[in-house]
């Protein structure tokens with residue numbers, strides 16, 4: 001059904017405007033299969049907008065976005081792509097298990113999937129608890145558990161570790177790598193630069209453009225820096241923003 005040899009995501013010359021504001025200006029990028037790719041960049045640079053185009057919920061002005069060899073948003077991708085938004089998409093007045101049973105039924109995933117994703121996200125002991133009574137970190141894990149139902153080939157996660165304590169963040173990154181090892185492709189956005197070293201590949205984004213697409217080690221080597229934050233600053237210095245009135249997008 002989906003093209004098994006195509007990259008997880010292939011974006012070419014993408015232009016997206018939100019309201020009257022151009023957000024992505026001819027962005028091209030490719031996300032390989034079976035690895036954890038980090039999409040990093042400052043708040044407002046367009047990460048969520050790019051993720052929205054990949055899951056097919058964003059109107060685009062021009063360009064192509066191909067996911068698993070299909071046009072983004074195609075009906076055949078619906079069960080193959082899991083998306084976790086920044087705000088947990090869960091029902092507070094249902095228990096954790098009831099939320100997942102509901103999403104499972106909508107997706108048509110196997111019944112056994114509910115227990116599988118509860119275990120994966122370490123929520124088994126909270127399964128009977130109302131989601132409204134959970135901590136913020138637990139709520140976001142329920143959202144992640146929902147996205148894991150049906151074992152999608154691509155997981156698109158928008159700032160999944162925001163607001164989590166360091167221990168939970170480490171546990172989540174371990175889970176992301178377990179999923180990648182079993183063949184899932186993951187695209188994970190973050191504006192926390194210290195999460196970069198946890199990714200197999202990095203996309204550094206600034207003002208609607210990709211400044212770098214490399215491994216963490218490759219990025220440090222090419223910029224001669226000791227950490228991702230330094231690398232990002234070095235890249236920004238190399239690519240100064242164009243000023244107003246010079247015909248650029250800014």
Ligand SMILES: Nc1ncnc2c1ncn2[C@@H]1O[C@H](COP(=O)(O)OP(=O)(O)OP(=O)(O)O)[C@@H](O)[C@H]1O
Nearest residue numbers: 018019021023042043044045046047048049050191
């Ligand atoms: N619904 C909208 N209407 C108009 N402009 C929007 C809308 N949503 C976002 N924008 C603008 O688009 C730009 C990119 O926003 P986006 O949410 O993609 O950034 P981001 O990198 O994900 O930021 P953050 O890390 O804070 O979530 C911002 O300037 C933002 O103000």
